[in-house]
Amino acid sequence: MRLRPSYPLRTLCGTAALALTLPVSAPGRAAAAVPAHAVYLQNYVTGRNAADSGGTVAAHNPKGNEDHQQWLPVAVTGGHQLQNADEPGTCLGRSGTSAVTAACGADGTTWTITVGADGTYTVAVPGTSQYLTGSSADSGAVGIGSAGDLARWYLTPVAYATTAASGDTRTLDQVTFLTAHNAFANGADGDFASFPVSLFPNQARGISRQLSDGVRGFMLDAYTVSGRAVLCHNSCDGVGNPVPLATDLQRIVDFLKANPGQFATVFLEDYTSSDVLKSSLASVNGLYDVLYRPDREGVATKGWPTMADLAARGRQLLIFSDRTRASDTANGWAARDTFGVLYQREWTVENYWSMGGGIGDSDWSCYSRWGTDRPLTADSAAFHPLFVMNHFRDYPIGSTIQTDNGKLLNRAQNFCTPAARKKPNYLAVDRYDLGSPTPLSTVGTLNTYVLTPGQ
Structure with a gap:
């Protein structure tokens, strides 16, 4: 369980940081006209959506069709109205410096929508230099400023148009991988937690079986015990026989070598020093034969390679750490990417890890676990961060997981894709063997298409 509290992204060093400052649109996504379909008014800086909140308009975390966040631009005399998609006759309006909702056609419900840079728009009071302005605070008021x-706003489509995918010509950022949350906490490979947490494994099958079943992303929690990295859940206190990190990495490397063309990614919730982690990786036979190093290939400025290119070169494994470069520097530790472990926040975006408790109501909203300094919409003209979509709860309860996993495709397509303006690359779930359709089936569906450029 990924319980480390979120905190703002610190200033990045390295090549990825050069290309990732504020979110901008992807190539081919430059806005050409005001769309005539339902959209989210999604703020360029924060990634939050303008939502009707009982007559006022507030900045809310993206939540699909559950929160009055969808608007339909309609051309009228003097500009456009923005009609709320699920509140007939209700439009985005203004009262003084506040954004409100009002009856369509009432004073203050006509706007001048203008195409801006990087696929964004401005929504202005006609004939003035006053604009609809987002809030940097969750549930903060959207105003006129x-x-x-x-x-600046994205008019993000509620439903993206898609194009059929064409096999290995897809780039890495166009592919979706089934990902096991707490892959090591499986009750099959060894001890992973003390009682009573040990009674609630996140997975039911060991790493080798996960690989043969089609899992290609592995979330692992690494701690230091007796000078080596081992895998424990929350803490290694009271854990009698934790699996060494190197053991699971060896399983993954051996599988990749036996299956050319396959690709896997390891996500470390990382509580180790650089020295301990480096030593663990050095003990994995053949790891550096298959390890992929986008930091050495100019990916941050050129974009991701195709899957065919990676397969041809035998580059089959990515390893990310959730530590930051700044924290390693502060501790006097070597930068992890000097030995092939990438800082995740320089290469990915990731939604908040929890959908709620193990039972009861769920929160389907999709927003960054790293705050508005690193919104899900973070992008650049050449380099598109990989999108890690978490879809699990605080506690793994089988009956709830069965239901949640059956709704994975709906959330991926209708909640998280528009929230990030990109298709998820990693679908992280508990008990990937549960659900109807199964998570693997959902991954298969997502891999039949790519998002159509120009939206």
Whole structure:
């Protein structure tokens, strides 16, 4: 369980940071006209959506069709109205410096929508230099203010058009992989937690079986015990026989070598020092034969390679750490990417890890676990961060997982894809063997298409 509290992204060093500052649109996504279909008014800076909140308009975390966040631009005399998609006759309006909802056609419900840079728009009070302006705070009021980045909006489609995928010509950021949350906490490979947490494994099958079943992303929690990295859940206190990190990495490397063309990714919730982690990797036979190093290939400025290119070169494994470069520097440790472990926040975006408790109501909203300094919409003209979509709860309860996993495709397509403006690359779930359709089936569906450029 990924319980480390979220905190703002610190200033990045390295090549990825050069290409990832504020979110911008992907190639081919430059806005050409005001769309005539339902959209989310998604703020350029924060990634939050403008939502009707009982007559006022507030900045809310993206939540699909559950929160009055969908708007239909309609051309009218003097500009456009923005009609709320699920509240007939209700439009985005203004009262003084506040954004409100009002009856369509009432004073203050006509706007001038203008195409801006990087696929964004401004939504202005006609004939003025006053603009619809987002809030940097969750549930903060959307208001009327001056020009600036908070006055820039994506008109993100509620439903993206898609194009059929064409096999290995897809780039890495166009592929979706089944990912096992707490893959090591499986009750099959060894001890992973003390009682009573040990009674609630996140997976039911060991790493080798996960690989043969089609899992290609592995979330592992690494701690230091007796000078080596081992895998424990929350803590290694009271864990009698934890699996060494190197053991599971060896299983993954051996599988990749036996299956050319397959690709896997390891995500470390990382509580180790650089020295301990480096030593563990060095003990894995053949790891550096298959390890992929995008930091050495200019990916941050050129974009991701195709799957065919990776297969031809035998580059089959990515390893990410959730530590930051700044924290390693502060501790006097070597940078992890000097030995092939990438800092995840420089290469990916990731939604908040919890959908709620093990039972009861769930929260389907899809927003960054790293705050508005690293929104899910973070992008650049050449380099698109990989999108890690978490879909699990605080506690793994089988009956709830069965239901949640059956809704994975709906959430991926209708909640998280528009929230991130990109298709998920990693679907992280508990008990990937449960659900109807199964998570593997959902991954298969997502891999039949790519998002159509120009939206």
